[in-house]
Amino acid sequence: MVQLNKLKNFWKGKKVLITGHTGFKGSWLIIILNLLGAKIYGYSLKPKKISLFNQINGLDLVEKNFYYDINNFKKFKSKINQVKPSIIFHLAAQPLVIESYKNTLETFKTNIIGTGNLLEIIKKTKSVKSAILVTTDKVYKIKKNKNFFTELDELGGDDPYSASKASSEIIINSYIKSFYKNNHLKNKVATVRSGNVIGGGDYSKHRLVPDIINSINKKNRLIVRNPNSIRPWQHVIEPLIGYIILAQKQSIKNINSYPCWNFGPNSKNFLKVSHFLKVVNKYEKVNFKVLKKNPYLETRTLKLSNKKSKKKLGWEPVWDINNIIEKVLEWNKLKKQKFNIRKICEIQVRKYFESI
Ligand SMILES: NC(=O)c1ccc[n+]([C@@H]2O[C@H](COP(=O)([O-])OP(=O)(O)OC[C@H]3O[C@@H](n4cnc5c(N)ncnc54)[C@H](O)[C@@H]3O)[C@@H](O)[C@H]2O)c1
Numbered sequence: 001m002v003q004l005n006k007l008k009n010f011w012k013g014k015k016v017l018i019t020g021h022t023g024f025k026g027s028w029l030i031i032i033l034n035l036l037g038a039k040i041y042g043y044s045l046k047p048k049k050i051s052l053f054n055q056i057n058g059l060d061l062v063e064k065n066f067y068y069d070i071n072n073f074k075k076f077k078s079k080i081n082q083v084k085p086s087i088i089f090h091l092a093a094q095p096l097v098i099e100s101y102k103n104t105l106e107t108f109k110t111n112i113i114g115t116g117n118l119l120e121i122i123k124k125t126k127s128v129k130s131a132i133l134v135t136t137d138k139v140y141k142i143k144k145n146k147n148f149f150t151e152l153d154e155l156g157g158d159d160p161y162s163a164s165k166a167s168s169e170i171i172i173n174s175y176i177k178s179f180y181k182n183n184h185l186k187n188k189v190a191t192v193r194s195g196n197v198i199g200g201g202d203y204s205k206h207r208l209v210p211d212i213i214n215s216i217n218k219k220n221r222l223i224v225r226n227p228n229s230i231r232p233w234q235h236v237i238e239p240l241i242g243y244i245i246l247a248q249k250q251s252i253k254n255i256n257s258y259p260c261w262n263f264g265p266n267s268k269n270f271l272k273v274s275h276f277l278k279v280v281n282k283y284e285k286v287n288f289k290v291l292k293k294n295p296y297l298e299t300r301t302l303k304l305s306n307k308k309s310k311k312k313l314g315w316e317p318v319w320d321i322n323n324i325i326e327k328v329l330e331w332n333k334l335k336k337q338k339f340n341i342r343k344i345c346e347i348q349v350r351k352y353f354e355s356i
Pocket residue numbers: 019020021022023024025026043044045046047068069070071090091092093094095110114134135136137194195196197198204
């Protein structure tokens with residue numbers, strides 16, 4: 001079990017580069033790392049106008065902010081060389097399945113080549129003591145009668161987003177095996193796969209929770225694409241704490257293990273979309289309609305084993321489905337009451353640490 005103060009001892013003053021810091025998960029990550037006292041550097045595209053990053057005044061939380069493309073190798077390299085980070089969290093990506101059907105090559109470029117650029121640059125960046133590369137639960141090959149995945153399961157990816165992330169895992173593995181086994185990055189680079197993360201401040205299109213919040217706030221009818229899909233639901237804070245613990249452990253010792261980690265919730269949080277909606281309805285009425293036919297292929301069942309992360313890192317998911325839904329609805333309510341949004345996030349992070 002981790003404590004805020006213990007983490008602070010390590011993170012205070014550490015130079016941390018986050019790619020994708022202007023996104024949903026990136027914004028929560030800078031909130032947490034700021035509470036831990038890290039020096040944060042961000043490399044991303046500009047935030048969207050309505051974004052958590054703008055709402056928390058993210059610019060005030062970073063030492064330096066770089067708005068560039070990870071596909072721009074020269075710029076990416078020069079900024080990493082300028083910062084000389086000790087720890088890197090790579091979150092920059094095109095993260096949406098439906099968007100990947102519309103902008104397929106862009107998705108492949110950013111998620112595969114962009115990640116390749118980072119791997120190539122850090123090959124010679126001696127300051128790096130730990131790099132955490134964020135992929136997804138969707139990297140696994142879906143087979144009949146198999147829907148529970150451990151880290152060593154086969155990679156796949158039928159839709160373009162899943163394929164892009166599975167491909168990035170393959171090239172990360174190839175860099176680890178081909179280039180990092182005898183240099184400063186030996187046992188220092190890992191991939192992390194979380195579940196369906198939810199939390200306040202996600203404004204992405206075609207994601208269930210942002211759509212639910214929109215429907216509550218605007219009193220619209222919610223359209224549900226896949227009521228029978230099972231997802232590993234978790235609050236965004238939970239896997240982020242997992243990434244932080246892994247980055248810390250990896251930087252101070254050689255973790256003797258294969259370099260991929262699942263940070264999914266406990267099995268009681270594997271729920272059908274329809275069940276998830278029932279729980280939301282206990283707190284707030286949501287008026288919804290199920291789409292007759294989903295035009296997009298989306299994985300129906302995803303369950304992640306989190307045994308390895310629990311055993312080797314002492315990380316533990318703590319919030320059940322009621323807790324996480326309460327937190328998202330509470331965030332939305334306080335925002336509507338014009339509370340300071342950064343404060344709302346910080347209070348929820350502190351509550352998380354109190355519950356472990
Ligand atoms: N949100 C989830 O449920 C979830 C689940 C599993 C994995 N992930 C992964 O977590 C990461 C973050 O996801 P998110 O939900 O915060 O997404 P997001 O869309 O909110 O943020 C994406 C971030 O990447 C940056 N970015 C995108 N393209 C870029 C480019 N070409 N160059 C530089 N920066 C670029 C954006 O500026 C933004 O900061 C992604 O890698 C995603 O695949 C997310």
